[in-house]
Amino acid sequence: MEKIWSCLMLVLASLCAVHMKPLDDERHRALIRSGYVHYPGAGYYRLAKKPASWGEGRRNCQQEGAILSIVNSPSEAGILKALYLSEGLTKLEKYENDDISEISRDSNSTENPPIPTSGTIHIGFHDLFVEGEYLTVRGEPIIATGFVRWKPGYPVSDDLHNCGAFDTNQFILDIPCELELPYVCEISEL
Ligand SMILES: [Ca+2]
Numbered sequence: 064m065e066k067i068w069s070c071l072m073l074v075l076a077s078l079c080a081v082h083m084k085p086l087d088d089e090r091h092r093a094l095i096r097s098g099y100v101h102y103p104g105a106g107y108y109r110l111a112k113k114p115a116s117w118g119e120g121r122r123n124c125q126q127e128g129a130i131l132s133i134v135n136s137p138s139e140a141g142i143l144k145a146l147y148l149s150e151g152l153t154k155l156e157k158y159e160n161d162d163i164s165e166i167s168r169d170s171n172s173t174e175n176p177p178i179p180t181s182g183t184i185h186i187g188f189h190d191l192f193v194e195g196e197y198l199t200v201r202g203e204p205i206i207a208t209g210f211v212r213w214k215p216g217y218p219v220s221d222d223l224h225n226c227g228a229f230d231t232n233q234f235i236l237d238i239p240c241e242l243e244l245p246y247v248c249e250i251s252e253l
């Protein structure tokens with residue numbers, strides 16, 4: 064009886080294996096078609112070049128079954144940087160606009176570091192609930208991500224700076240959520 068049972072399990076397992084593979088392949092192809100880049104061992108990443116607010120970026124990623132990227136290691140930080148540079152986004156004129164100078168003026172203090180205008184993208188952390196308590200979009204404390212490398216001068220930790228960003232020199236920073244920046248969506252390895 065035991066033997067029959069284990070045979071049955073074996074048959075089921077191999078059936079699953081046969082069926083899983085094509086599904087993964089199909090999803091893989093669909094992701095590549097929709098602009099994701101596959102970094103084997105890490106996952107799938109898509110740089111959305113059209114600048115958006117942090118909230119908009121988060122929603123857009125969710126709508127495609129992804130998350131606004133959470134940086135978990137120096138090597139993942141390297142992936143984000145490579146992705147950014149490969150898209151030719153070394154300079155972004157698009158969001159050097161009036162809105163930003165408005166924000167800079169309103170931040171009314173010379174202590175705050177300047178609002179970044181290039182080389183910066185939204186990523187998945189924030190302190191929208193409790194000032195200074197940084198959580199990922201999955202609700203974990205930022206310390207659990209494994210990559211907490213603040214850009215010099217950051218975190219600013221005030222009510223204006225509540226959303227997470229990534230500087231392509233491989234730092235994280237807190238910036239105003241309304242600031243329109245490119246962002247990266249991330250999907251775990253299939
Ligand atoms: Ca990640």
Ligand SMILES: [Ca+2]
Nearest residue numbers: 220221224225
């Ligand atoms: Ca804050």
